[in-house]
Amino acid sequence: MIAQGIWAHDLGTRVVFPRTAPRFAPTIYILYARSHLTQVFSHSLSALSFLVLTQVQQHTSMALRSLVARKSLGLGFQSKAKILAVGSTAHSRGFQTFSLPDLPYDYGALEPAISGEIMQLHHQKHHQTYVTNYNKALEQLHDAIAKGDAAAVVKLQSAIKFNGGGHVNHSIFWKNLTPVGVRGGEPPHGSLGWAIDTNFGSMEALVQKINAEGAALQGSGWVWLALDKELKKLVVETTANQDPLVTKGPTLVPLLGIDVWEHAYYLQYKNVRPDYLKNIWKVINWKYASEVYEKESP
Numbered sequence: 001m002i003a004q005g006i007w008a009h010d011l012g013t014r015v016v017f018p019r020t021a022p023r024f025a026p027t028i029y030i031l032y033a034r035s036h037l038t039q040v041f042s043h044s045l046s047a048l049s050f051l052v053l054t055q056v057q058q059h060t061s062m063a064l065r066s067l068v069a070r071k072s073l074g075l076g077f078q079s080k081a082k083i084l085a086v087g088s089t090a091h092s093r094g095f096q097t098f099s100l101p102d103l104p105y106d107y108g109a110l111e112p113a114i115s116g117e118i119m120q121l122h123h124q125k126h127h128q129t130y131v132t133n134y135n136k137a138l139e140q141l142h143d144a145i146a147k148g149d150a151a152a153v154v155k156l157q158s159a160i161k162f163n164g165g166g167h168v169n170h171s172i173f174w175k176n177l178t179p180v181g182v183r184g185g186e187p188p189h190g191s192l193g194w195a196i197d198t199n200f201g202s203m204e205a206l207v208q209k210i211n212a213e214g215a216a217l218q219g220s221g222w223v224w225l226a227l228d229k230e231l232k233k234l235v236v237e238t239t240a241n242q243d244p245l246v247t248k249g250p251t252l253v254p255l256l257g258i259d260v261w262e263h264a265y266y267l268q269y270k271n272v273r274p275d276y277l278k279n280i281w282k283v284i285n286w287k288y289a290s291e292v293y294e295k296e297s298p
Contacts, residue, residue, distance in 0.1 A: 095142040097135045100128050101171055109179040113282045115268045123174070126263050130166030130242070137163060165242035169222055172257050178285035188286040192255075192293040199234040209236050211277040214260045225256040225289070232298050253296045255289040 103123060108116030137159040144152035178184045187193065187203055200206040206225070213236055214223035221240045228235050230251040237248050245254045258280060265276035 095138060097138070098131055098167060100124075100131050101174065103174055105177075105179055105182070110177060110184070110283045113180075113279045114177075114265075118265065118267050121267070122170075122259075122264060127167070127170040130163045130170065133159065134163035134167050162242050165244045168244050169242055169257060169259070172254055173259050175288050176256050176258070176285050177280075177283050178287070180282060183287055184283040184285065185281055186286055188290045190290060190294075191297065192286070192290040195234050195293065195297070206236075207281055210258065211274065213238055214258055214277050215274045217260055220261040223258050223260060224252075224254055227253040227255055227293060227296055229253060229296065229298055253292065255292050256284065 100123070103119075106116075107119040107123070110116075110119060137156050141153060141156050141160065144156065188196065193203075196203055196206050200209065210223055210225065217223060217238050217240075219240065221238055221243070222245075224237045224239065224245050226235050226237055226245055227233075228249070228251055230249075234255075235252070237245060237252065239245060239247060245252050245257070258277065260273060260277070262271075265273065269276040
């Protein structure tokens with residue numbers, strides 16, 4: 001049996017799967033996150049019979065919609081599941097598409113830590129590409145399910161995970177940044193500040209650890225400060241490529257994510273990733289991280 005429910009920590013919402021849902025062998029990914037569709041679920045099952053996307057409404061200013069369309073792949077079994085989606089719009093063919101979120105600041109507002117040119121390219125080109133390809137993969141998935149093409153459904157999972165993860169991660173990343181004049185780089189106080197001191201010894205020690213792990217990450221990926229709700233402590237994790245943090249554990253809540261793909265810094269810092277990591281702390285939005293921690297800490 002699939003677990004009856006999984007708690008979507010980043011959004012305070014329960015994701016419910018029916019007790020009678022069948023199992024299927026391939027790994028299926030569905031993404032969920034705080035402001036956009038983000039989390040990856042993988043289920044191992046005995047026969048591929050269904051895949052679902054559904055609709056839930058977001059409780060923030062953006063309209064939250066997500067498709068749920070589920071068709072039995074030749075087994076005559078129907079089921080529903082609820083997951084979170086953000087920034088989606090209804091498509092005339094019956095599934096949801098996703099859009100590029102607006103930034104809460106101008107492209108040049110993070111200078112000199114991050115140049116306006118980098119921010120514009122990162123947002124308008126790279127993030128937009130993930131959104132475009134994610135929508136394309138979801139459309140292909142919709143068609144494959146309608147045709148009962150199990151092989152195509154399985155084949156599409158890597159594209160959904162990569163591009164959906166890119167959309168999820170970048171949507172968090174933009175909120176993790178804020179201009180210096182809008183509390184950028186201002187250290188956290190209150191419960192998050194105490195938790196950092198308790199788990200890492202000091203803010204300086206935390207920054208050093210994140211910088212070291214981010215610099216050491218081979219290839220492309222992300223470095224995260226997370227709350228582990230099961231262990232009730234803060235942890236530092238890294239993820240490869242565009243894997244969301246939840247791939248490292250379902251109880252991890254992202255408080256802070258730093259993009260260490262070269263497109264996030266190369267035009268300004270060339271191949272010196274440590275300099276990028278050193279300077280990005282000047283525009284980190286600890287207020288946002290603190291709000292998430294306050295909401296999610298047990």
